[in-house]
Amino acid sequence: MDLHKAWQDLNQPEKSENKLTKKEMTEALYKDSQMPLPGLRKRLIAKLGYLIFFTALYAGIILYVDQVFVKILFSMVVAVHAAFIVAFLAELKQLDNAGAPDASLLQTLQKYYYHVRKILKYEEWYGIVVFPIIIPASLILGQVFTDPAAEVVFTTKRLLYMIFLVAVLGPLAHFAARKMNNYAYGSYLKQLRNNIKALKS
Numbered sequence: 001m002d003l004h005k006a007w008q009d010l011n012q013p014e015k016s017e018n019k020l021t022k023k024e025m026t027e028a029l030y031k032d033s034q035m036p037l038p039g040l041r042k043r044l045i046a047k048l049g050y051l052i053f054f055t056a057l058y059a060g061i062i063l064y065v066d067q068v069f070v071k072i073l074f075s076m077v078v079a080v081h082a083a084f085i086v087a088f089l090a091e092l093k094q095l096d097n098a099g100a101p102d103a104s105l106l107q108t109l110q111k112y113y114y115h116v117r118k119i120l121k122y123e124e125w126y127g128i129v130v131f132p133i134i135i136p137a138s139l140i141l142g143q144v145f146t147d148p149a150a151e152v153v154f155t156t157k158r159l160l161y162m163i164f165l166v167a168v169l170g171p172l173a174h175f176a177a178r179k180m181n182n183y184a185y186g187s188y189l190k191q192l193r194n195n196i197k198a199l200k201s
Contacts, residue, residue, distance in 0.1 A: 055081040073137035106199040131170040136162045
């Protein structure tokens with residue numbers, strides 16, 4: 001579909017007899033496999049599914065372990081997950097409403113691009129908040145599974161080790177997450193930007 005030509009034809013009165021309506025064109029965006037919108041939404045739904053799965057997993061860990069400190073750490077992680085899920089669902093709802101009948105095709109694409117980018121930005125902040133919690137929580141959990149009866153002791157050496165891991169693995173994990181998002185969403189967002197640019201010109 002040549003979006004620029006289609007949009008120009010759509011707004012020319014002399015071609016009104018055999019042309020798509022704005023509503024039909026907007027609906028077509030979600031059905032055409034050559035367009036970025038269906039691919040973007042499918043990947044976002046998959047991302048939400050993974051998030052819900054790990055939230056349930058961390059909640060299960062809270063119920064399984066007896067150590068209070070481990071429960072507190074994973075409760076913090078679950079709380080962050082829950083907040084992110086709520087924000088994620090709110091943005092998905094905005095995506096579903098992007099193709100409103102009174103919106104132009106350009107407005108639809110711009111709104112879709114904005115909210116997808118917003119979700120990915122939320123995920124970046126999610127990682128920045130969660131990684132400093134999940135790394136020490138995972139280390140302590142490993143000890144709990146290895147020796148459930150052992151008391152969790154925070155020596156200076158262990159605290160320095162945790163700080164080192166957070167300082168090193170946190171930024172690396174954040175960088176890796178951004179690269180993965182670019183790999184998963186980069187081509188879709190680039191196509192979306194090109195479509196927006198075509199409609200503006």
